[in-house]
Amino acid sequence: MQALIVNTLLAVVILTAAYLWLVVGRREGSMTQKQKSMLRRIFVSAAMLLVLQLLPARVFAGLDGILFPGAGRLVRFVLYLADYYIIGHDILKKALKGIRNRRVFDENFLMALATVGAMALAIYENGDYLEAIAVMLFYQVGEWFQSYAVGKSRRSISDLMDIRPDYANVEQEGTLMQVDPEEVEVGTIIVVQPGEKVPIDGVIVEGTSSLNTSALTGESLPRQAREGDEIISGCINMTGLLKVRTTKDFGQSTASKILDLVENASSRKSKSEDFISRFARIYTPAVCCSALALAVLPPLVRVAGLGLSPQWSTWLYRALTFLVISCPCALVISIPLSFFAGIGGASQAGILVKGSNYLEALAQTKIVVFDKTGTLTQGVFEVSAIHHNQMEAEKLLEYAALAESASSHPISKSLHRACGKELDRTRVQDVEEISGNGVVATVDGVQVAAGNDKLMKRLGIAYKDCHHTGTIIHMAVDGAYAGHIVISDIVKPQSKAAIAGLRAAGVEKTVMLTGDAQKVARQVAADLGIDQACSELLPADKVDKVEELLSQKPGKGKLVFVGDGINDAPVLSRADIGIAMGAMGSDAAIEAADVVLMDDDPMKIAKAIKISRKCLGIVYQNIVLALGVKLVCLVLGAFGLGNMYLAIFADVGVMILAVLNAIRCLFVSKL
Amino acid sequence: MKKTYKIEVDCANCANLMEQAARKTEGVQTATVNFMTQKLIVEFADGQEPKTVMQKVLAACKKVEPDCEIFL
Numbered sequence: 014m015q016a017l018i019v020n021t022l023l024a025v026v027i028l029t030a031a032y033l034w035l036v037v038g039r040r041e042g043s044m045t046q047k048q049k050s051m052l053r054r055i056f057v058s059a060a061m062l063l064v065l066q067l068l069p070a071r072v073f074a075g076l077d078g079i080l081f082p083g084a085g086r087l088v089r090f091v092l093y094l095a096d097y098y099i100i101g102h103d104i105l106k107k108a109l110k111g112i113r114n115r116r117v118f119d120e121n122f123l124m125a126l127a128t129v130g131a132m133a134l135a136i137y138e139n140g141d142y143l144e145a146i147a148v149m150l151f152y153q154v155g156e157w158f159q160s161y162a163v164g165k166s167r168r169s170i171s172d173l174m175d176i177r178p179d180y181a182n183v184e185q186e187g188t189l190m191q192v193d194p195e196e197v198e199v200g201t202i203i204v205v206q207p208g209e210k211v212p213i214d215g216v217i218v219e220g221t222s223s224l225n226t227s228a229l230t231g232e233s234l235p236r237q238a239r240e241g242d243e244i245i246s247g248c249i250n251m252t253g254l255l256k257v258r259t260t261k262d263f264g265q266s267t268a269s270k271i272l273d274l275v276e277n278a279s280s281r282k283s284k285s286e287d288f289i290s291r292f293a294r295i296y297t298p299a300v301c302c303s304a305l306a307l308a309v310l311p312p313l314v315r316v317a318g319l320g321l322s323p324q325w326s327t328w329l330y331r332a333l334t335f336l337v338i339s340c341p342c343a344l345v346i347s348i349p350l351s352f353f354a355g356i357g358g359a360s361q362a363g364i365l366v367k368g369s370n371y372l373e374a375l376a377q378t379k380i381v382v383f384d385k386t387g388t389l390t391q392g393v394f395e396v397s398a399i400h401h402n403q404m405e406a407e408k409l410l411e412y413a414a415l416a417e418s419a420s421s422h423p424i425s426k427s428l429h430r431a432c433g434k435e436l437d438r439t440r441v442q443d444v445e446e447i448s449g450n451g452v453v454a455t456v457d458g459v460q461v462a463a464g465n466d467k468l469m470k471r472l473g474i475a476y477k478d479c480h481h482t483g484t485i486i487h488m489a490v491d492g493a494y495a496g497h498i499v500i501s502d503i504v505k506p507q508s509k510a511a512i513a514g515l516r517a518a519g520v521e522k523t524v525m526l527t528g529d530a531q532k533v534a535r536q537v538a539a540d541l542g543i544d545q546a547c548s549e550l551l552p553a554d555k556v557d558k559v560e561e562l563l564s565q566k567p568g569k570g571k572l573v574f575v576g577d578g579i580n581d582a583p584v585l586s587r588a589d590i591g592i593a594m595g596a597m598g599s600d601a602a603i604e605a606a607d608v609v610l611m612d613d614d615p616m617k618i619a620k621a622i623k624i625s626r627k628c629l630g631i632v633y634q635n636i637v638l639a640l641g642v643k644l645v646c647l648v649l650g651a652f653g654l655g656n657m658y659l660a661i662f663a664d665v666g667v668m669i670l671a672v673l674n675a676i677r678c679l680f681v682s683k684l
Numbered sequence: 685m686k687k688t689y690k691i692e693v694d695c696a697n698c699a700n701l702m703e704q705a706a707r708k709t710e711g712v713q714t715a716t717v718n719f720m721t722q723k724l725i726v727e728f729a730d731g732q733e734p735k736t737v738m739q740k741v742l743a744a745c746k747k748v749e750p751d752c753e754i755f756l
Contacts, residue, residue: 047694107750114747120697160694163720280718280725290700346696346719353720 016066019147019658023063026154030056044161051157055150058100062146065092093142094132101128101149120340123301124152127336131657134326148337148657155665159346162672166354166679177272178212178246194263205255211248214266215257217241222253229271230363230612247271270603274367275360279353281368285632286348293341300339300647307651308332327653334650337660338643343668347635347675354678355628362681363611364621371590371607375625378590379570380562381520381618384555385527385534386423387577388594389511389541389615390502394427394484401477402496407432409488413498416454416463419444424484427500447471449528449551451486462489465530469494484529504537507616512542514619518626521570524562526555555584563589575618577602592618623684631678635671642667687734689724691717692753702752705744711737724754 034052038044044052073085101124108125131145180191182204189204194212197203202218205211211224223235229247238244244257247268263269308331312323352369359366366372383389399406414432417425418441429436444454450471451464462472469476469487474494476487483501487494512523524545527534534548547558563572574581574588577595582605585591593606595613603609610617646663649655693699699719706715706724711732716725726741728734735756742754 110750114750120695156695159696276721277718277723279720280716280723282716290703293697293700294704340697342695342697345700349696349719 015658016143019143020063020066022151023059023066023147026059026150027056027063030059045164048157048161048164051153054099055153055157058096058146058150061092061096061099062143062150065089065096066143090136090142093146097128097132097142097146097149100146100153101125104149104152105129120297120342123297123336123339124149127333127657130329130333134330137326144657148661151658151661151665152337155661155668158665158669159342159672162669162676163346163350166350166676178210178268181212182206182209197259197263199259199262201259203257203259205250205257207250207252207254209250210268211244211246211250211255211257212266212268213257213259213263214243214245214261215259217244217255218258219256220253222255223251225249225251226612228361229267271360271365274365274603274609275356278356278366278368278372279349281370283348283352283369283373285373285629285636286352286369289341289344289348289636293345296341297339300335303647304332304335304339307335331650331653334655334657334660335647337657338646338650338663340664343639343643343664343671344636346668347639347671348632350672351628351632351635351675351678354676355624355681358679358681359621359624362617362620362624364617364624365603365609365611366621367607367609372625372628374571374590375573375608375622376629377569377571378518378520378573378622380522380524380566380572381515382524382526382559382562382572382574382588383543384574384576384581384584385525385529385537386502387613388575389508389525389537390504391613394423394500394502396427396431396498397483397501398481398499400479400481400497400499401494403493404490404495409490409496410498412456412461412490412495413463413486413488415441415456416444416452416461419454420446420452424486424500428486428498449549459491463487483533504540505613505615507614509541511615511619514616515622516542518619518622520622521567524558526550526558528552552580552583555581556587559584559587563587573618575615577613581605592621594618620681620684624681627681627684628678631674635674638674639667639671685732685734686725686727689726689738690755691722691724692755693717693719693722693749694751698749698752701748702745705748706741709737709741709744712741715741 030052034049034056038049038052073089076085076088077083104121105125107121111122128145128149131148132142135142135145178194181194181197182189183192183197183201184204197213203213203215207222217238217240219240221239224238224244225235226248228249235251244255246266308329311328312325315321316323349369352372355372356366356369359372396410399409402409410428410432414428415436417428418436418438440457442455444452446452447464447468449467451462451468453460453462455461462468463486465485466476466487469489472489474489474492476494477497479485479497479499481499483499486498486500488496488498515523522545523543524547525534525538525543526547528550529548531548534546538546550558559572559574566572571589573590573592574584575592575594576585577593582601585593585605590608591606592608592610593602594610594615608621643663646655646659650660693702696719699717703715703717706712706717706726711729713727713729715727718725726738728737738754738756742756745752745754
């Protein structure tokens, strides 16, 4: 029965190896040279082993009669030994090197010891050479598969992030030349034809087109671009011919930065990875010591204690079985691979995670803190009303816009927009910005104060409250109240669903921080279903607030801060995990945050948490699977219920399963 | 100072061993092996010449895993 199983397995190995060697191996770049030569060795040795197995015993027995007594046994041994050498010579060599470097206990040593031991037992009993060779063969198959699968998944993850441009078109003396994007200097005009990737960040100087940004953001809707628009690398030009003046080097361009970030993300190791590498350091020596004990102690006890025969070879065999199981590779490989695949899958969905550690921590998110502007709301303010004005509305707006003209705050921009004309900055003098209050300036020789109620109180001017929700800008001209302007921000359409999604993903508390008035904050929080709203905060207060929330959070839970990455860098870095959104093209945000959302869809936060959960789930499955199977096999081996085939399954089979399971982390689009 | 080197190593556990060996090398502040991207990131201690330190790192890594390669 067992012979049948092994022969079938050998046939499968031979056929698979032949297919991989002859069909897949022909494809350019699909395998390394090392993998190809190993594949040939596996094929040859498996074929030879199968032939030797199928030869009837009397062929060798016949030799005794022709040559000399014992010749059959010798020839048989030599043939098997040759096969063993073909498949295992590199392992033996490495094991010897390891011993010379005083490093026993590595897997080569263990495999060498186990198989040489099995060979020796076989010679002694003129029995089953098959076992030693098959074990070595299956071990090599496992190693080959591991190296192939890891290489393949590495490539497929890079392909997913298919934003690396291969060339840039530069016009030289009337003809288009394809050049290496690294050689293009800042300020060069490059041509992007329909269907091509934009190689370098720049500004469009000629042409209109629609751009496919899905590789960057996961968003499938094309984006329109025309003359004067900024364009970022990694987008695909879909319709028209574009001429672009580059504004950055290739290395500084968005596509290069993103690729760099994703590739290096797995260098920041997760806690589970650290745990496993520490565990691997104890696991192997521990199993080896138990193997030694298993080989020596039971026979001694049998002889000395029970007066039975020692059965040395039985116990030695069991000990060798132990050694085969002792390699921690299945555990060690599957965890970084899971995180790597998870990071790759997330980046395909437009979520850049800057480290395995962050991907791991996201799963424990309990509190999510939002910055309101630009995160839950669109950050595009519009003047929605003007009340109690003592002068013409346009005049008041113009005063307000002029007073705020020095500021780059979104509010001042919206005032400018509402005012609708060019502002002559020379009309403004003595601008004094009072942080968290507003601005006092002299416009056309008249003192104008624009700001919130605190500013009015500070200046001792009576003001009228507004019943509208929104940001209220009270105006005082020449020391007298001149009315107020209501500016409201528009809540993003997905925000409500995003908060609900977070709750469904296990987040216990959502908090919104804003510099806005309490009334606005409460209204928005109630609309969206946010638990807590902290209003009228200065930028510095936000850090304090996050510190306070950090101290309240339950033990292992993590606090996530979500901001637009523009002026909340300190808060982003203070939180356990900082998420910046709408980061396409914003270097500052990519620098400061731990997780970067390429577009500004708040739904992606819940998605990031779900990806993290899935990934971590797979990691735990792999740990339990690998350790569980190995433990069971160890116990079975110790009681003589398992043989070396079982052991090699515990090693190679589990590793293959774990690698395949880890690859599932890539598929996150349905989460 | 931090530098990144391309490496070649076949098994994940060997990568861990290389990382440990590199960390223990004199002149190395900390080292990280990224098995998935086949990179070794070394942070050198102050005042150390990366070239000489890397020779030692390479020797130490070869000792634990003869099959590995660091492209200096």
